[in-house]
Amino acid sequence: xxxxxxxxxxxxxxxxxxxxxxxxxxxxxxxxxxxxxxxxxxxxxxxxxxxxxxxxxxxxxxxxxxxxxxxxxxxxxxxxxxxxxxxxxxxxxxxxxxxxxxxxxxxxxxxxxxxxxxxxxxxxxxxxxxxxxxxxxxxxxxxxxxxxxxxxxxxxxxxxxxxxxxxxxxxxxxxxxxxxxxxxxxxxxxxxxxxxxxxxxxxxxxxxxxxxxxxxxxxxxxxxxxxxx
Amino acid sequence: xxxxxxxxxxxxxxxxxxxxxxxxxxxxxxxxxxxxxxxxxxxxxxxxxxxxxxxxxxxxxxxxxxxxxxxxxxxxxxxxxxxxxxxxxxxxxxxxxxxxxxxxxxxxxxxxxxxxxxxxxxxxxxxxxxxxxxxxxxxxxxxxxxxxxxxxxxxxxxxxxxxxxxxxxxxxxxxxxxxxxxxxxxxxxxxxxxxxxxxxxxxxxxxxxxxxxxxxxxxxxxxxxxxxxxxxxxxxxxxxxxxxxxxxxxxxxxxxxxxxxxxxxxxxxxxxxxxxxxxxxxxxxx
Numbered sequence: 001x002x003x004x005x006x007x008x009x010x011x012x013x014x015x016x017x018x019x020x021x022x023x024x025x026x027x028x029x030x031x032x033x034x035x036x037x038x039x040x041x042x043x044x045x046x047x048x049x050x051x052x053x054x055x056x057x058x059x060x061x062x063x064x065x066x067x068x069x070x071x072x073x074x075x076x077x078x079x080x081x082x083x084x085x086x087x088x089x090x091x092x093x094x095x096x097x098x099x100x101x102x103x104x105x106x107x108x109x110x111x112x113x114x115x116x117x118x119x120x121x122x123x124x125x126x127x128x129x130x131x132x133x134x135x136x137x138x139x140x141x142x143x144x145x146x147x148x149x150x151x152x153x154x155x156x157x158x159x160x161x162x163x164x165x166x167x168x169x170x171x172x173x174x175x176x177x178x179x180x181x182x183x184x185x186x187x188x189x190x191x192x193x194x195x196x197x198x199x200x201x202x203x204x205x206x207x208x209x210x211x212x213x214x215x216x217x218x219x220x221x222x223x224x225x226x227x228x229x
Numbered sequence: 230x231x232x233x234x235x236x237x238x239x240x241x242x243x244x245x246x247x248x249x250x251x252x253x254x255x256x257x258x259x260x261x262x263x264x265x266x267x268x269x270x271x272x273x274x275x276x277x278x279x280x281x282x283x284x285x286x287x288x289x290x291x292x293x294x295x296x297x298x299x300x301x302x303x304x305x306x307x308x309x310x311x312x313x314x315x316x317x318x319x320x321x322x323x324x325x326x327x328x329x330x331x332x333x334x335x336x337x338x339x340x341x342x343x344x345x346x347x348x349x350x351x352x353x354x355x356x357x358x359x360x361x362x363x364x365x366x367x368x369x370x371x372x373x374x375x376x377x378x379x380x381x382x383x384x385x386x387x388x389x390x391x392x393x394x395x396x397x398x399x400x401x402x403x404x405x406x407x408x409x410x411x412x413x414x415x416x417x418x419x420x421x422x423x424x425x426x427x428x429x430x431x432x433x434x435x436x437x438x439x440x441x442x443x444x445x446x447x448x449x450x451x452x453x454x455x456x457x458x459x460x461x462x463x464x465x466x467x468x469x470x471x472x473x474x475x476x477x478x479x480x481x482x483x484x485x486x487x488x489x490x491x492x493x494x495x496x497x498x499x500x501x502x503x504x505x506x507x508x509x510x511x512x513x514x515x
Contacts, residue, residue, distance in 0.1 A: 121316035124280055127303045128310050129330040129373070139329070143320035 006199065009176055010184035017092070017180060018160035021099040022107075025156055028100070029107040034137050036108070037115035052105045059102065063169025066098045070170070090172050095180075098170040099160050107156045114148025115141055147219040154215045158208055230256055231377065231409060235276055235285035235295075239269060239433065248272055248283070248433035254411065254426075256290075259403055261424035261441065262413045268430040270413045274379050277411065278310055279303035289376065309370030309408070311380040315362040317354040323365050324350040330372035340368040343405070344398050360391035364398060371402055378403065380412040384419065389478060396422055417445055418477065455502035463490050474501060 032051070036044060054062055070077045070088035080086045088094050118141055126136040142149065164182040171178030173187060181204060188197035231254040239246045248269040254260055262270045275281040279294065279302055286296040294301045318326050323346060327337040341347045344364040354362055363383060370378060383399070384392045400423055403410050414420050420427055421441045429437040429444065437444050458476035463485070465471075470490035472483045483501060485493070493499065 119314070119316055121312045121314060122318060124278075124303070125310065125312065125316045125369070126318070126329075127280075128278060128306070128308055129369075130304045130307070131329075132304065140318050140320070144318075 007184075010179055010181040010200070011203070013092075013176070013178075014161045014180040014182070017095055017099060018157045020096055021103055021160045022153055022157045024096070024100055025103060025107040026153065029104070029111055029152070030137075030142070033108045033111035034115055034141065036112045038133075051108055054102050055105050059163065059165025060169060062102060063098065063166040066094075066101060066166070067170050070094060070097065089170055090174065090178065092171075092177055095167055095171045095178055098166045099163060102163055102166045103156045103160050106159045107152050110148045110152035110155065111145070114145030114152075117148075118144055147222050150215060150218060154211055158211055161204075162208070230254070230290055231277075232286070232288040233273075233277070235273070235283040235287065237272065237276065237281075237283035239272060242267060246433045250430070250433075250435060252428060252435065252438075254409060256409055257407055258426055259400075259410045259424045260412070261420040261427040262411060262430065263415065263420060263427060264430035264436075269433040270430055271381055273430070274381050274411065274413055277377070278308055278379055279306050306377075307373050307375055309373060309375035309378040311363070311366050311370050311378070311383045313382040313385060315354070315359075315366045317362055317365055317369070319354050322351050322353060323357070326354070326365055326369050327372050330369055333372065336372060336374075337368070340371055340402075343401065344368055358391075360387050360395060363387065363395060367395075367398060367402060371406055371408075374406060375408055378406075378408040378410045380410070382413050382415065385415065392416075392419065399423060417441075421445065454508065455500050458499055458501055460493055460495055460497045460499050462495060463493065465490075472499075474499060476501065 036048065067089055068074060070080075072078055072081055072087070077088050080088055086093060088097060122140065122144075123136055126140045127133075131139070161180075162182060163180075164186065167178065167180055168183055168186075171180075171183075173179045173183050179187075181200060185197050185200045185204070188194070188200065233250060233252045233254070235248070235250055237248045239248050246267075246269070250269075250273055262273065264270050272281060276283045277287060277294075279300065282300065283295075287294040288296070292301075293299065294306060318329060321329060324337060324341070327340065328334065338347070341350055344367065346361065346364055346368065349357060349361060354365065357365065363386075367383070370380075380399075384395055387395065396419060399410075399412075402408075403423075412423065414424075424441050427438065427441045427444050428435055456476045458474040458481070460472060461475050461480070462473040463470055464473065468487075470485040470487060472485050472490075472493065474481050474483060481501070
């Protein structure tokens, strides 16, 4: 049964990448989605369109641009290589940067929707209590959109675990460095090792389903508890 | 002393409208702001709160809240504001709602005691009734010991019994804290009970102002009293007609002749008045 031996490294790498990406995006997306939900700026549709691009762009296109922008031949890539001695492509760092771009809308959109659904009067009550926009966001808005926060975190995590095209473009398939689960499955199929491909795919399927089920169960309970009408 | 001189173009359902209000309000006054919906009452209140922009000036005593380009943000006005929909912080308990505004536990305790909410202080807003939530909102608005208390139809979502209880609480807080209060209201009895001055807006302009007695108790000629109501039905009874009129929360019947019955139509606003009889007043035995 040698062919059924399971190498967990691609899964661990997928989860490490998804965890780090989700953490970084959470910090970046909160101020941006808060701003988008509150602003009356005319530039809002433009910012929204740019931030939603990764949803509609083929991952290979996004991956190609990121590869182009971060490679040693580009100013950004050259700067990091010369100043810090860091390479930004075909390694784990490159994957994180690419994933942050790729999963950006999946973090921003649920948060923005959550912030927009809040009672404006409640936020105004906080301003009149003398609280700044930041304090209002942190102490009133965020605690009142817990289901949206959870959705954003899980969807971003799951989406990053499931990414393939961008990862392949920017990271390649270096075992233990950039070979994540989705890429591993692709390679099994390519080498016609269907047994392993089946096993890896089934694990991904079960995990993805469990995560989503947990989110919806939590949201159903939370909605009942706080009595949202 | 609150000095208001503001202008703003509003886009209403009936096209654009110019809100143009010049008003000065004495310290410790209780002013009711009345008028049809869409007349600019809420906008005026929100401009005072710094939630909306307008041209002109707003001054409180010697402090300029707004003049020319200078606008003091809501955060620095130190006002209390009560919304029609309560707008409590749904993630915080009753007591935390108050303490969020100002960490003065003694004051919070005193306010909750005054409004009989002490037993509910650890509950979340969603578990309270409308009347209880609005009392919490009132308490929250007082936590800054505001010089100016603004209320936007605070009681219109509540039933009559709860209204009269909250009217008592509002008056009590207004007097205890010596605030200047501006309240948007549609309810004549509420205005009469609470306010010592009233302003009626129509299409963005002040059309009447004075004490509630001067503005609302208008009887013509020798009429002893008159009541506004809505004509609900005209019933034919033998040779006469009976008009069914709703006045406030009550339904009354008035006799009409056939000519009058033809002149009125159901749904109209009508005035019921009498001069020949002197009305009697007696206590309600409950």
